[in-house]
Amino acid sequence: MSAVVESELKEDHHHGPARGIGRWLFTTNHKDIGSMYLWFSFAMFLVGGCMALTIRAELFQPGLQIVDPGFFNQMTTMHGLIMVFGAVMPAFVGLANWMIPMMIGAPDMALPRMNNWSFWILPFAFTMLLSTLFMEGGAPNFGWTFYAPLSTTYAPPSVTYFIFGVHMMGISSIMGAINVIATILNMRAPGMTYMKMPLFVWTWLITAFLLIAVMPVLAGVVTMMLMDIHFGTSFFNAAGGGDPVLFQHVFWFFGHPEVYIMILPAFGVVSQIIPTFSRKKLFGYHSMVWATSSIALLSFIVWAHHMFTVGIPLFGELFFMYATMLIAVPTGVKVFNWVATMFKGSISFETPMLFSVAFVILFSIGGFSGLMLAIAPSDFQYHDTYFVVAHFHYVLVPGAIFGIFAAVYYWLPKWCGRMYSETLGKAHFWLSFVGMNLAFFPMHFLGLAGMPRRIPDYALQFADFNWISSIGAFMFGFTQLIFLYIVISTIRSGRKATAAVWESAEGLEWTIPSPAPYHTFSTPPEVK
Amino acid sequence: MTPGVTDISQSVYSLHMIIFWICVVIAIAVFSVMFWSMFKYRKSQGAKPATFHESTTVEIIWTLIPIIILVAMAVPATSTLKEMYDISESDIDIKITGYQWKWQYDYINDDVSFFSNLSTPQEQINNEATKGDHYLLEVDEPMVIPVNKKIRFLVTANDVIHSWWVPAFAVKKDAIPGFINEAWTKVNEPGIYRGQCAELCGKDHGFMPIVVKAVEEPEYQAWLAAKQEKARSEALLASQVWSMEDLMAKGEAVYNSSCAACHQQNGAGIPPAFPALKGSAIAIGPVEEHIDIVVNGKPGTAMQAFAAQLSDVDLAAVITYERNAWGNNTGDSVSPQDIAKAKGN
Numbered sequence: 001m002s003a004v005v006e007s008e009l010k011e012d013h014h015h016g017p018a019r020g021i022g023r024w025l026f027t028t029n030h031k032d033i034g035s036m037y038l039w040f041s042f043a044m045f046l047v048g049g050c051m052a053l054t055i056r057a058e059l060f061q062p063g064l065q066i067v068d069p070g071f072f073n074q075m076t077t078m079h080g081l082i083m084v085f086g087a088v089m090p091a092f093v094g095l096a097n098w099m100i101p102m103m104i105g106a107p108d109m110a111l112p113r114m115n116n117w118s119f120w121i122l123p124f125a126f127t128m129l130l131s132t133l134f135m136e137g138g139a140p141n142f143g144w145t146f147y148a149p150l151s152t153t154y155a156p157p158s159v160t161y162f163i164f165g166v167h168m169m170g171i172s173s174i175m176g177a178i179n180v181i182a183t184i185l186n187m188r189a190p191g192m193t194y195m196k197m198p199l200f201v202w203t204w205l206i207t208a209f210l211l212i213a214v215m216p217v218l219a220g221v222v223t224m225m226l227m228d229i230h231f232g233t234s235f236f237n238a239a240g241g242g243d244p245v246l247f248q249h250v251f252w253f254f255g256h257p258e259v260y261i262m263i264l265p266a267f268g269v270v271s272q273i274i275p276t277f278s279r280k281k282l283f284g285y286h287s288m289v290w291a292t293s294s295i296a297l298l299s300f301i302v303w304a305h306h307m308f309t310v311g312i313p314l315f316g317e318l319f320f321m322y323a324t325m326l327i328a329v330p331t332g333v334k335v336f337n338w339v340a341t342m343f344k345g346s347i348s349f350e351t352p353m354l355f356s357v358a359f360v361i362l363f364s365i366g367g368f369s370g371l372m373l374a375i376a377p378s379d380f381q382y383h384d385t386y387f388v389v390a391h392f393h394y395v396l397v398p399g400a401i402f403g404i405f406a407a408v409y410y411w412l413p414k415w416c417g418r419m420y421s422e423t424l425g426k427a428h429f430w431l432s433f434v435g436m437n438l439a440f441f442p443m444h445f446l447g448l449a450g451m452p453r454r455i456p457d458y459a460l461q462f463a464d465f466n467w468i469s470s471i472g473a474f475m476f477g478f479t480q481l482i483f484l485y486i487v488i489s490t491i492r493s494g495r496k497a498t499a500a501v502w503e504s505a506e507g508l509e510w511t512i513p514s515p516a517p518y519h520t521f522s523t524p525p526e527v528k
Numbered sequence: 529m530t531p532g533v534t535d536i537s538q539s540v541y542s543l544h545m546i547i548f549w550i551c552v553v554i555a556i557a558v559f560s561v562m563f564w565s566m567f568k569y570r571k572s573q574g575a576k577p578a579t580f581h582e583s584t585t586v587e588i589i590w591t592l593i594p595i596i597i598l599v600a601m602a603v604p605a606t607s608t609l610k611e612m613y614d615i616s617e618s619d620i621d622i623k624i625t626g627y628q629w630k631w632q633y634d635y636i637n638d639d640v641s642f643f644s645n646l647s648t649p650q651e652q653i654n655n656e657a658t659k660g661d662h663y664l665l666e667v668d669e670p671m672v673i674p675v676n677k678k679i680r681f682l683v684t685a686n687d688v689i690h691s692w693w694v695p696a697f698a699v700k701k702d703a704i705p706g707f708i709n710e711a712w713t714k715v716n717e718p719g720i721y722r723g724q725c726a727e728l729c730g731k732d733h734g735f736m737p738i739v740v741k742a743v744e745e746p747e748y749q750a751w752l753a754a755k756q757e758k759a760r761s762e763a764l765l766a767s768q769v770w771s772m773e774d775l776m777a778k779g780e781a782v783y784n785s786s787c788a789a790c791h792q793q794n795g796a797g798i799p800p801a802f803p804a805l806k807g808s809a810i811a812i813g814p815v816e817e818h819i820d821i822v823v824n825g826k827p828g829t830a831m832q833a834f835a836a837q838l839s840d841v842d843l844a845a846v847i848t849y850e851r852n853a854w855g856n857n858t859g860d861s862v863s864p865q866d867i868a869k870a871k872g873n
Contacts, residue, residue, distance in 0.1 A: 063655040143728045150688040238706020281581035311709035314613040344578035348571040368551035377608040378544045380700045384726040448529040450695045455734030
């Protein structure tokens with residue numbers, strides 16, 4: 001099949017990329033936009049990472065050493081916001097842009113001009129968000145969950161910039177999601193039925209629907225904040241007839257599906273990679289699709305498990321507890337399927353596989369602590385402690401971030417036509433793996449011992465675990481510079497990669513040459 | 529986690545341990561199959577891939593088993609939760625109010641009310657002095673409760689959301705401005721139990737400890753009586769005439785516990801959020817404006833109204849102190865009567 005595509009290319013090779021800066025500013029090419037998303041997200045990953053290291057440096061020892069408590073709160077807030085909206089989400093959109101057209105045999109995304117817009121909004125949104133650090137009164141300092149009234153009545157003036165920044169990120173995400181849905185529904189190659197779509201495409205389709213459902217809710221909640229701050233309404237002010245808990249309900253109705261937005265595409269990535277390196281078809285394709293959809297649906301009815309302590313009536317607590325526990329079932333099915341895929345395979349451990357295996361193990365650990373958190377009576381003890389911090393970092397770092405790393409190593413040869421260094425890739429993996437565990441595992445103990453989250457200073461009995469955790473965080477942080485080096489050196493001077501790259505990888509993306517030509521599939525491939 | 533000192537905290541603890549061990553067993557089972565697969569079916573060992581990729585039976589089994597395990601977990605969790613929600617028939621009711629960044633305890637049936645502030649000295653936090661044993665977990669006035677009595681907590685807040693948490697009781701309840709939440713405890717053993725605010729509530733969120741002293745009934749009654757007596761004598765003090773020295777000495781103590789966290793011990797503040805008092809227009813300007821800002825706060829800023837938090841004597845003392853310390857030599861002395869006048873009573 002690749003021969004066909006190459007001959008077509010010869011006919012329209014003059015339709016290559018434009019020259020100069022205009023190529024990037026005005027591009028409508030899904031590959032260029034995908035690359036820009038990925039570079040942008042990596043830049044944000046480093047910025048958010050520096051903030052995390054500021055936090056860990058302050059927490060290295062008891063007492064206040066490096067930053068004052070006000071700035072510490074700004075760091076925790078910005079770290080969370082940047083990692084969620086600036087690093088993880090754009091990285092997945094970048095992967096979607098690169099891979100979805102290639103995986104479904106489409107020439108480009110369905111709405112390329114909008115694609116350009118949805119990317120270019122982001123740098124402006126984050127410039128606005130980051131500029132708040134230099135404003136009088138400082139950056140947002142109320143946590144990434146920005147609970148009212150701390151974020152309304154008691155917020156610094158820069159909160160208005162934060163609100164507009166969030167609006168812009170939301171617009172970008174919604175446009176990206178519309179594009180993904182339009183592409184997948186309309187542009188699949190002849191013969192590619194829904195049940196033949198690669199799982200990465202499936203998970204992104206479901207994620208895109210989640211995004212469209214919940215980003216407007218986030219926009220709604222920040223608009224209500226804006227009204228409370230500037231237009232004299234009292235949505236979240238009890239004195240004016242409002243309710244601070246309303247904020248939390250609206251926020252978490254967005255926020256809980258949001259955490260699945262950050263994990264489902266990674267499920268898809270791992271479901272592509274594990275079969276490849278096990279040299280065996282994915283076990284239980286149908287139940288994987290079914291499980292992903294059930295997780296997405298369940299994610300809408302569990303939001304109040306973030307709010308067990310706000311004083312919900314007993315019946316509400318029970319409902320949200322049971323619903324939350326239920327998510328363990330489809331998630332368990334997915335993990336069992338991945339293990340069954342490896343079972344009786346012929347496994348090799350290239351870097352993408354290492355990240356994927358670590359994903360399955362560590363994500364499961366995060367899932368177990370999630371199950372513990374779901375049990376409402378014990379949640380009273382875990383809630384807002386470092387146990388929660390440990391839990392969601394175990395889900396998001398090995399889940400979302402390792403998933404993204406796995407995807408980049410897996411598809412990088414396809415993107416740039418060159419192989420990365422396996423030795424360096426493995427070094428990056430092992431250092432990340434050790435650093436990440438060193439940083440986040442002790443946090444379970446800290447939480448159980450009673451250390452609240454978001455405190456700049458702590459009692460003496462928490463000193464030892466914090467010390468270990470900080471060392472791990474620095475190790476994990478600096479290791480990411482190796483990743484930067486690997487990617488740059490691969491693009492510049494890696495050895496040439498073949499079209500198929502991996503021995504038994506399946507999918508349309510492996511039928512085109514490496515690097516993938518600027519325009520692929522101008523004639524749709526036939527899928528049998 | 530520790531079992532704690534109440535029946536509830538003990539059942540929460542055992543619930544925690546049950547779930548923990550169930551998770552450990554599942555983890556060992558899943559991971560050992562996984563590691564065994566990775567070890568046995570390595571390509572480098574010449575493993576040949578099998579071709580199966582589906583089995584409805586297996587998939588139904590591994591959907592049903594987790595459901596059964598979850599039901600087994602949900603049963604004890606439900607009964608513990610029901611107990612936690614049973615706030616009926618309390619012996620003592622205490623209203624807990626969260627402030628930025630201190631707690632107020634109102635014994636609503638006994639006319640006792642006081643604030644509980646962090647008592648760790650600022651020098652220890654700034655690493656200028658050796659840290660004490662209960663660094664950041666100590667307060668000037670702990671909540672005192674009798675053992676073996678059902679205590680109902682009515683939890684609310686004055687400004688932002690806080691969360692009142694004592695791990696040994698397994699009580700964590702959000703304090704929400706404008707609303708009252710309920711929780712309860714019944715402590716089995718006398719002792720001192722420590723906790724912290726568990727909801728981000730601004731700059732000094734990390735410096736908002738909770739200390740509860742559980743004592744035997746007679747000791748509790750004695751403490752209650754002493755507290756009531758002290759309230760009466762303070763009312764008396766407010767009508768006395770205070771000397772400048774006494775006001776300055778008392779003012780310094782009040783300043784260090786209530787003002788120094790934001791405005792710093794040397795009055796330098798942390799501009800721009802927390803202005804300096806040393807040489808400030810307020811502290812050396814007209815005395816009425818100074819009293820007004822301390823008593824009523826400044827809306828829209830972190831400066832809160834201290835009218836309800838400090839007694840008239842404390843307010844008079846601290847304002848006098850601020851007007852005469854750090855070279856603010858105005859020579860003004862503010863009396864408790866001035867404060868009462870400013871409050872309009």
